[in-house]
Amino acid sequence: MTSSSNRTALDNVRVFDGRTLSDPTTVVIDGAVIGTDDGGAQRLDAGGTILLPGFIDSHVHVNDAETPAKLAAFGVTTALDMACPPDTVAPLRNTVGTCDIRSAGLAIVGPEGMHSRFLGEEAIIHSPDQAEPMVAQRHSTGSDYIKLVLEAPGDGGPDPASAKAVVAEAHARNLRVIAHAATVGAYTLAVDAGVDFITHIPVGNLLPSTDIARIAAESRVVIPTLTMMEAMTAFRGVPESFPAALDNVRALHTAGVPLLAGTDANASTGVPINPTFGESLHHELELLVRSGLSPAEALNAATSLPAHHFALTDRGSITPGLRADLVLIEGDPLSNITATRSIRQVWSAGIPVGR
Structure with missing residues (x-):
């Protein structure tokens, strides 16, 4: 006592x-x-x-040891990092008095996609036979789950066989797989590969009803990062494409797909959009409500639901x-x-x- x-x-x-x-x-x-x-x-x-309950941001990119304090000041007491050097995040796990961090460590990307230019050869998968050593390496350096960056066919991401191999190797180690998928084609690939979570939401185009039905039936979880998608459409000068993102989230919600609040908050150089740590989570809640979630459902998307789906049982x-x-x-x-x-x-x- x-x-x-x-x-x-x-x-x-x-x-x-x-x-x-x-x-x-x-x-x-x-x-x-x-x-x-x-x-x-x-x-x-x-x-x-x-x-x-303390808020959980289900998609951030930890910048440095100061990041947790910035998140905690806005009520974010847990954050799920979606790509960060293992040495940076290691001392930030299981912390108290600030924001507690979990992390994917180094992401796995395709050879020609945009992310390959930022992350380098260590992150790039060229063939399915690389899946086992790449997942094993991330597991050995403390990754809490695996981040797999998928692109639509022809956009330079991992090929379908490599994506499926990564998922199989991760699941063999009881690791969940989070797929970056920002386009309709990437969503289809993510569903086909059998990932556990899909993060981001397409803008400008609607998800096919067949994919939405599969996501729901196969118990996938989606982290839309509407904050990032809204900012990205404004940066690209096409804000009129953002309402499709809201419609996609609304359709997923109507189908019963669990939705988690995540912002893609980051302070990365060379990235055009840097949602603010902590503050952006509150905007994400507002955008989820605009997408048709009730305020209570939006709050659950930032509290009980991520705790449940990421097995944060405490x-x-x-x-x-x-x-x-x-x-x-x-x-x-x-x-x-x-x-x-x-x-x-x-x-x-x-x-x-x-x-």
């Missing part, structure tokens, strides 16, 4: 339970976890404000025994999702985060 000196009772707080908001109640922060015993606790009157909801990753906000996000921006306090594993 934690000493009462490490116990805080948040009184008069309304709790988001994944569906609705509770009546004013008390939530106990007992060391690093959510507790039940408020005996001897320091008491804080929350004044009827609202308590959310977080994602305000439940006794789970990590005390918490965000206290002013205003009702179920009435107006922009209320998530009005942050009063953040806790990471029970430790107050400086803002």
Whole structure:
């Protein structure tokens, strides 16, 4: 049992339970976890404000050791990195008092796609027989899952046989596979390859209903990164192509496909779009609501759903025994999702985060 000196009772707080908001109640922060015993606790009157689980951004690119603090300041207490040097991310895993990081490590890309110019030969797969050593290398350096960058046929990504081989090797090691797929053709390839997650969403063109049906039937999960896609269409001077992205997300949601909030936040040089760490997650929630998700569903896309699908079993909801990753906000996000921006306090594993 934690000493009462490490116990805080948040009184008069309304709790988001994944569906609705509770009546004013008390939530106990007992060391690093959510507790039940408020005996001897320091008491804080929350004044009827609202308590959310700490946010999970399901697509970022860690820049350096300062990245977690930038994320945590906006209530993002867990972030899933989608390509980062292993040495950079290693000390950032399983941290408290800031944003906890998981990572794909080095991505796997095709020989002629755009990403091959950034990542170099170590990332490039030329044939299926390279899948086993490439996946093994990433596993040995701590990758929590595998990132596979797919392109439409003819656009320089891995060929279909190589993509399937990567998925097979990853699954043999109990590693999930996240496929970058930003076009309709890449989505088809991702589904054919058997990946677990698809990240990004096509703009300008609608996903075929047959692919949407397969994604739903085969229990795929999609991380649309609408924030990035919106910014990219503006950068390219074709903002009129962005509504198709919203329509694609709406169609996936209607079909019952799980959707996770991810932003592609990064500070990479040579990349034209750099969504801001932390702040962009709130914009992503707003775009998900524009795509037809209810505010509660959007909140789940940034809390309980990524915790479930990435097997982060110690977080994602305000439940006794789970990590005390918490965000206290002013205003009702179920009435107006922009209320998530009005942050009063953040806790990471029970430790107050400086803002």
